[in-house]
Amino acid sequence: MVLAAVGKNGTGKDFFLEYxxxxxxxxxxxxxxxxxxxxxxxxxxxxxxxLHKTSQKYMGEFGQTFFPEQxxxxxxESGKPNYLVSGIRPLSDVMFFKEAFGDSxxxxxxxxxxxxxxxxxxxxRGSDRDGTxxxxxxQNDAGEEKIFQTSETEKMADYTLLNDGSAEDLFASIKDFYxxxxxxxxx
Numbered sequence: 693m694v695l696a697a698v699g700k701n702g703t704g705k706d707f708f709l710e711y712x713x714x715x716x717x718x719x720x721x722x723x724x725x726x727x728x729x730x731x732x733x734x735x736x737x738x739x740x741x742x743l744h745k746t747s748q749k750y751m752g753e754f755g756q757t758f759f760p761e762q763x764x765x766x767x768x769e770s771g772k773p774n775y776l777v778s779g780i781r782p783l784s785d786v787m788f789f790k791e792a793f794g795d796s797x798x799x800x801x802x803x804x805x806x807x808x809x810x811x812x813x814x815x816x817r818g819s820d821r822d823g824t825x826x827x828x829x830x831q832n833d834a835g836e837e838k839i840f841q842t843s844e845t846e847k848m849a850d851y852t853l854l855n856d857g858s859a860e861d862l863f864a865s866i867k868d869f870y871x872x873x874x875x876x877x878x879x
Contacts, residue, residue, distance in 0.1 A: 693878045694767065694793045696777040697853075698786075698845050699802040700833055701740075702814035704855040704862065708802050709776045711866055719772055723759045723779030740832060744839055747781075760788040774878055781840035786848045798877060800869075801849035805856055 695712070697705040706722075713720040728738055731746040750758050759779075767775045780786060780799070789797045804810040811826050836842050851873060855862050 693774045693796050693798060693874065694777060694789060695775070695798045695800065695874065696780045696786075696789065697800045697802050698780050698842065698849060700804075700810065700842070701836065702810040702817075702829070703802045703804045704813070705802045706778050708800070708853060708855075708862070708866060709778050711863065712870060713776055715866075716870065718774050718776055719770065720776040720778060721763055721766055723763060723777070723781070723785070725779075726759055726762050727779075744835065748839065756782065756784040757788045760785045760792075764789070764792045781836065781842055781845065783841060783844045783848065786845055796877070798851070798874065799849045801846045801852045803852060803854055805854070809856065 695709070695718075697709050699705045709720055712718060724743070727743050727746050727750075730750060731738055731742050734746065734749075736742040736746065747759070763777055767777075777789070780789070786799060789799075804813070807829065808826065811829050814829065851869065853862075853865055853869060855865075
């Protein structure tokens with residue numbers, strides 16, 4: 693089983709996957725890690741804009757499936773039956789993973805329904821990649837939608853996880869999701 697998460701920036705996608713990785717001892721790989729490696733190799737500062745440019749550059753040179761190809765290769769080389777994937781954005785990523793892993797690929801859309809809550813959580817995590825205002829957050833959302841058509845990707849999710857509550861609420865939701873949705877699908 694390969695589990696991936698999608699959603700807008702700051703919804704808790706990585707938090708969700710990192711919690712599962714730690715709690716259930718599953719390996720995790722990130723498309724963003726590959727983009728960051730390539731941006732650094734190109735001598736770029738690791739800002740969200742530069743990561744978008746790097747993604748566009750490599751997808752332009754090597755095709756829309758460049759990043760998923762790298763991930764699938766690493767997963768298959770690992771020989772591990774269950775894996776977590778972070779950083780899926782365009783619909784082409786989802787289609788590539790579905791083709792590579794079939795029904796063993798599970799996509800979760802992590803959602804925070806209030807942009808202000810999402811913004812406050814992003815501020816709390818203190819990442820340099822995040823915007824400095826709610827307007828910047830909305831600009832980043834629009835930029836990601838333009839580049840990656842993320843709303844179309846989110847529609848492909850097998851499961852939606854609402855992250856509007858506390859961390860404890862999220863942990864309970866993740867445990868329920870893991871026990872009742874994932875365990876039956878795991879190898």
